[in-house]
Amino acid sequence: MTWTLPEPMLSTPTSRPDLPPGIAGEPKWDGYRALLSVDEGKVELRSRRGTDLRAAFPEVVSGTAQLRDGTAFDGELVVWEKGRLAFERLQHRLQRRGTTAEWAAGERSAHFVAFDLLRLNGNDITSWPYRRRRTALESVFSARRLTTPWTLCPSTTDQEVVNEWLTWGAVGMEGVIYKRLPEPYRPGARGWLKYKPRETTEAIVGAITGPLAAPRTLLLARHDTSGDLQYVGRTTTLAASASGSIAPLLTVSSDEHPWTAWTFSAGWGSRDTLDVTLVQPDLVGEVGVDVARDSAGRWRHPVRWHRPRPDLSPADVTRITPR
Missing domain, CATH: 2.40.50.140 (Nucleic acid-binding proteins)
Known part of the structure; x- marks a missing residue:
């Protein structure tokens, strides 16, 4: 039976930048939310609203050759330009197909910043707590020695690290996402918190x-x-x-x-x-x-x-x- 990507888990705004006990923080990237799956050789790459993104990002699709079958990520598509995140370049990439998409992939390559692991070795792990999914995600990156276009999103429980991330506005970071360590991945639920300076x-x-x-x-x-x-x-x-x-x-x-x-x-x-x-x-x-x-x-x-x-x-x- 073919596995289907779930709806993405969502966030709600918070006015507090502090990091309470039992919660991890991750940088909020100025990119395009995307979910990716490799299942029985079939690649699925879609946006938060379900749009098929494979034709627009051929370098990400070809990069799935680095992944083991039965893997699924939640993350963010980003484009770097001159030391900062360039959302407008990413926006242009969304409109390209065929040879123009291939050209754009060479000129303005996209990266997939993975911040959650939804499937591991063919097993749905969305019921696992965040801390366990995070450990598994780090293990996938280290065991498979993933390189471009894959980037592992940082995660921390250290307030000083969060404070530093909140100074990264000049490079295009939008803020911080807060996730409860014992919480499972709940498709469609607004269980995460989002702080934007x-x-x-x-x-x-x-x-x-x-x-x-x-x-x-x-x-x-x-x-x-x-x-x-x-x-x-x-x-x-x-x-x-x-x-x-x-x-x-x-x-x-x-x-x-x-x-x-x-x-x-x-x-x-x-x-x-x-x-x-x-x-x-x-x-x-x-x-x-x-x-x-x-x-x-x-x-x-x-x-x-x-x-x-x-x-x-x-x-x-x-x-x-x-x-």
Whole structure:
């Protein structure tokens, strides 16, 4: 009987970065969640939502020659570029097939960072506690002497190590995942905890979605070091009170707006475009962001709007490096 990959186990956010007793921490990678199985010579590689990823990542499929039949991993697909995780490169890889996927595998190879072992020597081990699965996962890497594209995700019960990981935002690490040592792998359950460092910073409002009298979201900008106004991210949906306080501070742009004729995607991986209204880029706001950014300095995840900063001018906002 052919074994089928289960649904991935999931996490819920936590506001606490500390590592309690009985819990292990792992770095949270800025990549693409994936589950992989080798069963009777058949390779299965799929995303969290069940998308077949084999055609997009031929180097990972061919790398399964290093694995013993009856092995299944849970992990993260990542692409490294110039010393950091490059999610935008990974995003481009998802769209490639055939010869273009083979070319991309040579130019921007992906790694599979394994953080859990679901099957060992043909046996389903999801009922094992995390600490036992972790030991087995380490044994697979050492016994098989796994090399690229396989990477073993670190794990620790040392708070000092976790604290160091939380400083790795510059290389694309998003935070830490916490897992209970005695807990089995529970498909589809939100049994893990996820901590993401957040910071407060400033950005310029360059456009909005929704009506000018009641903006729904804000498209944010920063000048680059060449003086050009670059898009850096979009806020979550504004609360009614925030929308009402911002509206009087906005002015519809003149034809000389730097973003005239630009289009904006509705989200990462989406082909839908936003219906936006360009506004004069003179309003600065305080925002809350996490550490996930692309190589152009854009925030990958939605931004939380805190408050307008009429005391600041666009010249006071931190600049980014040109694309």
